[in-house]
Amino acid sequence: HRIGAKLRDIEFLQFHPTALKLPGINPAPLISEAVRGAGAVLLDKEGRRFTLDADPRGELAPRDVVARAVAAADAAGGAWLDARAVEDLATRFPGITAMLLRHGLDPARDLLPVAPALHYAMGGIQTDLEGRTTKSGLWAVGEVARTGVHGANRLASNSLLEGLVFADRAGRALAETLRATPPATAATESVGGRDSGADAECETIRQEMRNLMTANVGLQRSEASLLLAERELDRLTRSTPAPAWRTHNQLVVAGLITNAARRRRESRGGHRRTDYPPASLKREAV
Ligand SMILES: Cc1cc2nc3c(=O)[nH]c(=O)nc-3n(C[C@H](O)[C@H](O)[C@H](O)COP(=O)(O)OP(=O)(O)OC[C@H]3O[C@@H](n4cnc5c(N)ncnc54)[C@H](O)[C@@H]3O)c2cc1C
Structure with a gap:
């Protein structure tokens, strides 16, 4: 971006619907879609299969649909993956089973707490x-x-x-x-630099940036949330010392994503604007 290369579609971010939600575990390990494909279901705090409210395909609806449904259930008290009825889970998903056991969860017996996690750009x-x-x-x-x-x-x-x-x-x-056409000289432009140690002092700023982006530029965005994020990112940039170039680079990327999301005044795929609902929802509202 700084050297003039064009960026495109950076507002489209994909969230994985079923990351294991345990306090202090970051990054959260994923519980693959294949487990839902094998029959695991998603339950809310009342034990209801809430994804069916969002889409008749339930747990197997597209990622953005399931992720939004999981986020809503999580905010309302919790979302759990129930894989207890999946046959031969441990032999079909040995890696996931081992990961869960390491965290003290037995998928044959326990409900698995889940929440969406940012997954792909x-x-x-x-x-x-x-x-x-x-x-x-x-x-x-x-x-x-x-x-x-x-x-x-x-x-x-x-x-x-x-x-x-x-x-x-x-x-x-x-x-x-x-x-x-062999290049005359090797490229020398650099947007980074040597590690000054300043970034290590900026963890609070990066955490604030993460929280800000999750809350305002995450699964759902609106003009108001995006404007707020832009303002707050400016503030964080001003409070970041110049030698902390990694943190500055992350703030630049966050700002570019936020601005691209604000300029795209529609909902499409991984970009959902609450103030510009998708055409299918608009038709239902008529
Ligand atoms: C948990 C998880 C599960 C996934 N599962 C799947 C899956 O099942 N199937 C699938 O298709 N995709 C999956 N994805 C997505 C997929 O893994 C990524 O899109 C893919 O790995 C990207 O590859 P990459 O080589 O472009 O980037 P990366 O794998 O991110 O590699 C970039 C490398 O560059 C290095 N690097 C960064 N900055 C510098 C620097 N300044 N100097 C030198 N090196 C640097 C990094 O350390 C890293 O090694 C998953 C992603 C996640 C997070």
């Missing part, structure tokens, strides 16, 4: 289908790139595929480009 540095960005000499591959293949809402497991496919394409295109 659909947008990023705009590239063509061979990894070229809009800045000559800069290439991007992987989650940092916005190739367009994920649209507004990535399908599960497609990012590893994207990494494989586009790394291969970019590697070939880069080799071709270098054969045709």
Whole structure:
């Protein structure tokens, strides 16, 4: 961004609906969609399958739908994944079972407390289908790139595929480009610097930024929440010492996402504006 590469679609963020919610565990481990696919259901504090209120597909509705339903249930008292009826859970999901046991939860016996967690960025540095960005000499591959293949809402497991496919394409295109026009000198521009130790002093600021983004630029946004986030991010930027460049970079990214979310006045995929409901909800309201 600072050197002039174009970013695109950075307002589209995907939340995983079922991260294990335990105090002090950050990042929260995920309980894969496959467990819901195998029959686990989501229950609220009354033991009701609340996802059916949001979508007839229930637990298997798209990630953004289930994530919003889980967030609402969590805010109203809690959301739990009930995998007790899944047959052969321990043999079908040995990694998840071991992770849960490490946290003192037995999925064959216990309800599993869950909440949504930020999972994937659909947008990023705009590239063509061979990894070229809009800045000559800069290439991007992987989650940092916005190739367009994920649209507004990535399908599960497609990012590893994207990494494989586009790394291969970019590697070939880069080799071709270098054969045709070898660079005169190596690039020297840098947006970072040596670690000054200043970032270690800014944990409170980063925590405030995380809370601010979760509350105002998370699963649901509105003009008011986004304006508030922009103002607060400015304040946090002013209170961050210049040598804390990692924290400054994170604040820049948070600000760009917030601004992009404010400029997109519609709901689409991973970007839900409460003040611009999706067309399907508007039709229902008529
Ligand atoms: C919990 C979890 C589960 C997931 N499960 C799946 C899944 O099942 N299927 C799927 O398709 N996707 C999944 N994803 C998404 C997928 O893992 C990521 O999109 C993918 O790993 C991105 O790969 P990447 O190489 O682009 O970036 P990364 O894997 O983030 O790699 C970037 C690397 O760059 C390094 N780096 C950063 N800054 C610097 C620097 N300044 N100098 C040098 N190195 C630096 C980092 O340390 C890191 O090693 C999951 C994501 C999460 C968080």
